[in-house]
Amino acid sequence: MLKKMISISLISLLGLTMVACSNNTVEQTPQQEDAASEVKNEEAENIIRQFEATQSSVTYKDPQSFIAGDKYLTADFAKVYHEQIRAGMEQFLKDSKGTVSGEEPTISFYKQEGDNLIYNFEVDRIITIEQPEQSITSHVKYLVTVTKQKDGSYLISDMKEVEEN
Helix, strand or coil, rough: HHHHHHHHHHHHHHHHHHHHHHHHHHHHHHHHHHHHHHHHHHHHHHHHHHHCCCCCCCECCHHHCCCCCHHEEHHHHHHHHHHHHHEEEEEHHHCCCEEEEEECCEEEEEEHHHEEEEEEEEEEEEEECCCCCCEEEEEEEEEEEEEECCCCCCCEEEEEEEECC
């Protein structure tokens, strides 16, 4: 009889332990979601960094450098980017025999809207031109939208210039 009571007590204790463990798992779910969000944000931020690396190495000597960053943009935004944002700069660099280099960008998460992650982005780019020989520093500040694609990857889908006061 004593053995039976000990067995029942151990089984009850094991059952309570399992219930307690399952409750801990439920309590950790928001933390796990936060961890998943951090990973997601790192992926999106990395896309912005990789794109900026291509933009900070543009040169008139290599026409392909002007489109190197397109792989980090949605197809629709790549078209807008070249027509509205990059076109004037590309012509200027070709005419003046210019090269762009850049500092490490500052990227900070701003907000999430559905599958869109929006970031504040700032960087100083140095434009060195051969004709006339000079160097110009350009401070660039954007709100960059990175969108989750159907395959789970992230691409830049918009960039809006932020005007400084």
